[in-house]
Amino acid sequence: MIMPLNKVHSVKTIDRVAAELGETVDRIFELAGDMETEDGVIWVYGPGDDSVIAFTPFGIENLRELIEIDRHSAR
Incomplete structure (x- = not known):
């Protein structure tokens, strides 16, 4: 039997994603809710x-x- 391979090879923490996107951790956490x-x-x-x-x-x-989407709706 052949087992499927997981296609996710890496993840980034919320802190790193917030920094890369120029957002706060709180905002990313809210959007990810x-x-x-x-x-x-x-x-x-x-x-x-x-x-x-x-x-x-x-x-x-x-x-x-x-x-x-959030930025557009805030306008």
Whole structure:
């Protein structure tokens, strides 16, 4: 039986994505609130209760679109 390969090879944390997009972490977190795993967002869990939200390359593209939609609707 051939197992499918996971196509996600990397993710970026919310802090890094916010910095790259020139946005605040709070704004990215707010925009990501309605995103699902299929949209490219995942939670990464560490020791204890540590966790961080992270985005696949597809998720970052979705965030860019959400930022543009949000900016357009604010006008």
